[in-house]
Amino acid sequence: MTFADLNIKPSILKALIKENYTAPTPIQEQAIPAVLAGRDLFGCAQTGTGKTAAFAVPIIQLLSAQTGKSTKLRQIRSLILTPTRELAIQISDNMKAYSQNTDLRCLAIVGGVSQAGQERSLEQGTDVLIATPGRLMDLVNQKVIDLQYIQILVLDEADRMLDMGFINDVKKIISKMPSNRQTLFFSATLPPEIAQWVKSLLVNPVKVEITPVSSTAERIAQSVYFVDKENKQQLLNHLLQDPSIVSALVFTRTKHGADRVVRSLTKLKVSAQAIHGNKSQNARQASLNNFKSGVTRVLVATDIAARGIDVEQLSHVINMNLPNTPETYVHRIGRTGRAGYSGIAVSFCEQEEMPYLKDIEKLIKKTIPVVKDHPYPMLNATPPLKVQAPSAPSLKKKIKARR
Template identity: 75%
Template sequence: MTFNELNIVPEILNALSKENYTTPTPIQEQAIPAVLAGRDLLGCAQTGTGKTAAFAVPIVQLLSEQPNKPHTGRRIRSLILTPTRELALQIYDNIQAYSQYTQLRCSAIIGGVSQKAQERALKQGADIVIATPGRLNDLVNQKCIDLQYVQILVLDEADRMLDMGFIHDVKKIIAKMPKKRQTLFFSATMPPEIASMVKSLLVNPVKVNIIPVTASVERIKQSIYMIAKENKQKQLNLLLQDKSIASALVFTRTKHSADRVVKELRHADISAEAIHGNKSQNNRQLALSNFKSGVTRVLVATDIAARGIDIDELSHVINFNLPNIPETYVHRIGRTGRAGLSGTAISFCETEELPYLKVIEKLIGKTIPEIEDQPYRMQIANQPLKGGGPSASVAAKPAKSKAIPARKPKSEWFRKSRKTSR
């Protein structure tokens, strides 16, 4: 199938061609006709499936076919809510590209930067607004933004908005919009609270479920290093001596850990930058731009900050820390191996992360191969190291059991000891 077969107007087809879009992805094939028909949509899709174009292209077409009425000004007719600044800016860039041959205007409303420029853009008028919930709520409360004319609402990465505590903000925003509207809902996972929102917001939706978890990871070469926590940085430095790792996105569990990993990589003369919530918006955008252009070889990120990182030619994803949610592992490694290219995912697993590894392997339906020929290999209980050698000296030691002191009889609980002076 081609985009020509999806009843897309010539202006948007020309824009897609200019951006080198040729064949629609499965989610685009299924979602675009449904959205153009005015249906509500429930999309379950992993990162990298092309869902932004799946909702943005038909929104641009629907709004461009209904120009603003004379003397009414330019009103917000579509609102796209997304969890992070990076993802909001990525969607903004995509919509700018898709709508370049139309008269539509869009604005990005995000936190972490001054709101003055955003206020000016809103006063000039915007047909489409892409926003993070916190900043949008601020502007709604300040009466700087009017949502009563919204025709199409998009909730993108709803499960991540739940994880980040934005659901109450989202509900407040929805209460400001017309009840009669078209709603497009995207979530990679469907926890109970998200499932409840789906039932309350969507009317007879078209359901699109793209790429089962097992299929999305088949094309990615995966491996695991069993390694003690204190040796992870040494192993990472060693891995990155391999020049065939052209670009690596490294995931850590915390912001502090991300900064520490970057510091150690720079000491080893490996170009690296961190991206996380404590960084300013300008610093985050600069780090992402440097990584995409190849100026920086390694980008170290937390899961929340990594939302919105969209790089087609990412060669490696490295899990410095395994995630405790198995779906997050799939989302992480799904950032490599895109656009038909091969990809590699490498994970480090310390003793405390063994339960995480077990549920990840259960989810993807396969055992991740272990790299045994490595200098820091950790011995797992009941699984002796093969070949002995230097690795045996860094094997994990079983924890020593502590003796539990005997309890005092109740008669002595409140008895004070007396010291005799001499």
């Protein structure tokens, strides 16, 4: 199947070809016709499945088909809510690329930067607004933004917005827009709160479920190192001596932990930067751009800041700390192995994290191979109460084997 088979109009097809889009992904194939038909949609899809184009392309087609208005009279007709600044900017970039041959305007507004510049941009008018809940709520309360003309609402990464405590802001925002809108709801997981939210917001929705959250891409080689907490940094330093680790996204549990890792790596002359909530938006975007361009070899992130990090050829994801929510593990390692490339996911597991490992393996329905041949083995390790897989080859051997 091609995008032309989905009845995408030529101007948008031309833009997709320019952006090197060939065949639609499964979620695009199923979602685009439903959205074009005006249906509400619930998409359960994890990162890397192509869901941005799944909602962006039909929104552009629907809005651009309407009678155009003068620039001064432009009203916000579609709102895309997303949990993080990085993801909002990424969606905005994609929307602009897909709509480059139309006269639609797209604008992202996020926290962490001057509001004055955003107000000036809003005065110019925009058809599609991509926003984080906090900054949007501020501007709505100040009557800078009017949501009464919204025709299409997108809630992206809804489970993360719930985790980050945005649900009340989102509910208030939704109350400011027409009830007869089209609503597109995307979430990688379906906890009870999200399921209830779907029931209350969507009317007879089309459900598209792609790659259940319990699955991990087959092209991602996973391994785990048992290591004492105090030796995790030394183990990371040791692994990064391998030049075949071209780029690594390292996850830490806390913002201060991310900064500590960067300081340690910098002393070893390893180019590294941190990205987390304490950084300004400009600093976060600069770090992300440096990582994407290869100027920075290691990007150290917390889970919240990592939403929106999309690096096509990221070679490694390294979990300094195992997450206590197994679904988060799947999202983390999904940052590598994207767009048909292979990837490697490495996790460090201290004694207190053994239960987390057990939960992760239960969710993904496989045992993660344990690397025993390393210089910082855990002392008096007590593995999870289950049969462990045979020892995996060392990281360097594994990389050579994959070449």
